[in-house]
Amino acid sequence: MTRKVSGPEIERIVQLLGRLPGLGPRSARKAALALIKRRNDLLVPLAGALAEAVEKIVECPTCGNLDTVSPCSLCEDPRRDRSLIVVVEEIGDLWALERAGVVNGLYHVLGGHLSPLDGVGPDRLNISGLVQRAASGEVQEIVLALNATVEGQSTAHYLTEQLAPTGVVVTRLAQGVPVGGELDYLDEGTLAAAIKSRKRL
Numbered sequence: 243m244t245r246k247v248s249g250p251e252i253e254r255i256v257q258l259l260g261r262l263p264g265l266g267p268r269s270a271r272k273a274a275l276a277l278i279k280r281r282n283d284l285l286v287p288l289a290g291a292l293a294e295a296v297e298k299i300v301e302c303p304t305c306g307n308l309d310t311v312s313p314c315s316l317c318e319d320p321r322r323d324r325s326l327i328v329v330v331e332e333i334g335d336l337w338a339l340e341r342a343g344v345v346n347g348l349y350h351v352l353g354g355h356l357s358p359l360d361g362v363g364p365d366r367l368n369i370s371g372l373v374q375r376a377a378s379g380e381v382q383e384i385v386l387a388l389n390a391t392v393e394g395q396s397t398a399h400y401l402t403e404q405l406a407p408t409g410v411v412v413t414r415l416a417q418g419v420p421v422g423g424e425l426d427y428l429d430e431g432t433l434a435a436a437i438k439s440r441k442r443l
C-alpha cells in the first residue's frame with residue numbers, strides 16, 4: 243500500500259490534474275506542487291480564472307465555439323463573410339485556424355468525428371445544426387476542414403451526403419506536401435494525396 247504523503251486537499255488537486263489530457267500521475271504531481279509552491283502568482287490567479295470560467299464561459303448555440311458571450315464574438319463579428327462556413331472537428335482546430343488568420347468566414351464545430359467503433363454516430367455530433375445553417379439561404383460554401391485521418395475523411399464523406407440536398411458548394415482542405423516540406427521525407431500516403439490534388443499553374 244502506498245503511504246499518503248499529503249492531505250486530502252492536495253491529493254484531490256493531483257487527482258483532478260491527472261485527468262487532463264497529456265498529464266500522467268507524475269506530471270500531475272509536479273503541476274500540483276508547482277501550483278501550491280507558487281501560491282500567490284499561480285495558484286490564486288488560476289483559481290480565480292477557473293471560477294470566472296465556470297461562471298461566464300458558454301458554448302455558442304450557433305457554431306459550438308466557446309466564449310463569454312452568446313452567440314459567440316466570431317458569429318457576431320459583422321466583418322466576417324457570412325456566406326462561408328468552415329467546419330472543424332474540435333475547438334482547438336478553430337483556434338489553430340484563427341491563429342493563422344486565414345479564415346474570414348464563420349465556423350461550425352462538430353464536437354469530434356464519426357467513429358462507429360467508439361459508439362460515435364451522427365447524432366453525437368453537431369451535424370443537424372450544420373445542415374440547418376447550410377439551408378438558411380445565406381451560406382454559399384462549406385469548407386470541411388477535418389483531420390486527414392480515416393475518421394476525419396469518413397466524416398467528411400458523410401457530411402457531403404447530408405449537405406447535398408441544400409445545394410451549397412462543399413469543399414475540403416487540400417492534402418499533400420506541407421509548406422517547407424521535402425519530398426524525400428514524406429510518406430507514401432502524403433505523396434499520393436499530393437499527386438491526386440495537384441493543380442494547374
Ligand SMILES: [Zn+2]
Pocket residue numbers: 302303304305306307313314315316317318
Ligand atoms: Zn458562434
